[in-house]
Amino acid sequence: MDAADTRFHTPFGTFNLQRYPARPREPLQAWCAADSLLLEAAAALDAGSRATVVAVNDDHGALALPLAASALWTDSALSALALAGNAARNQSPLPAITWSVATPPPATLLVMRVPKQLAFFTEQLARIATSQRPGTRLLVGGMDKHLSPHTARLLEQYIGPTERHRGERKARVFSARVGGGRSGGCQAEDAGWIRYHCRPLGEELRALPNVFSADRLDGGSALLLEAIGALAPVQRLTDLACGNGVLGLAALAGGLAESVLFCDESAMAIASARDNAQRLFAGRETSVQFHHGDGLLEAQAAAADLILCNPPFHLQHTVDEYAGRRLLSQAARHLTDSGQLCLVANRHLRYLPLLQRHFHQVESMAGDRRFGVWLASRPRR
């Protein structure tokens, strides 16, 4: 496959944009038609409206850099790393990062890519409604295949009167001004927590709206929780790609581990795992650590005896095994010599050859129609 073009032509100049993470000869571009339409809509506004721009959910800096945004409001550590790389590549000032768990900084214009999860979009609109001055402009864009039929209604409800721009290149933009929305915004303390009773844990788990499987236990995670009953207790465990923390929390509760490091690239996932750990293990603060970042890169933690992982299968909107593959090689490097990785994955993802590349010994622990659980030992260095 040919490497994707990295020159992004915009009304604000041409930028050299690369994805993060990127493989050699990366075939995917770092922007999409929705980014181009948003930039064209922003260029049509008067310069005063663009005085202070905040980019929202911008994956690789395709909005923040051309608009010289003062900040990026994002849930994703991968997006923050992509922005940093592309700002350096283009000798552009680096916008500040405001994580999704905080309110966005004041702006004259917010330029937003619609996120995948409708509950997260709703929560972001509610926060924008309470944090921005009346009259602040909001441009929202997405690819047709990712837009919900409710996008315009939610904008009307939370932000105010909304204009639906003409669709082009399989993408669409909406514009609105803050003020006149019918729903009150949300304050930090009621920021849309989602709950379910987790049967294997015997406890309620909470998660913020952008967290994987926030309202129910994932089938793969359930199978992994059954399988780990057969493992011997360890001192240090890592819950790699932790989401709400269900795997690591179950390991702590069942006495499988003395301490757990929870890692995720989503700020909402880390906040949720932290919240659950604080509620369920009050007084055991020294047993839990949290790392918000790209897997275990930059994690300042001792090597683990056991890693549990239900790996991601998406990179932003794209289904991509590369997301999980990278975590496997990180896991092999983060284990002690006698450490083990216990991984659950959808059967069609063919993780076995990947595990065999990074570990001398791999055995199947459990499986059903959809998922397989593997135990990989003796990491290859």
Ligand SMILES: C[S@@+](CC[C@H](N)C(=O)[O-])C[C@H]1O[C@@H](n2cnc3c(N)ncnc32)[C@H](O)[C@@H]1O
């Ligand atoms: C399939 S979910 C599993 C969540 C949780 N362990 C569970 O079993 O419910 C995968 C998780 O990987 C996270 N993720 C994706 N890419 C990542 C990366 N590079 N580093 C860390 N976490 C990542 C996602 O945010 C998501 O929470």
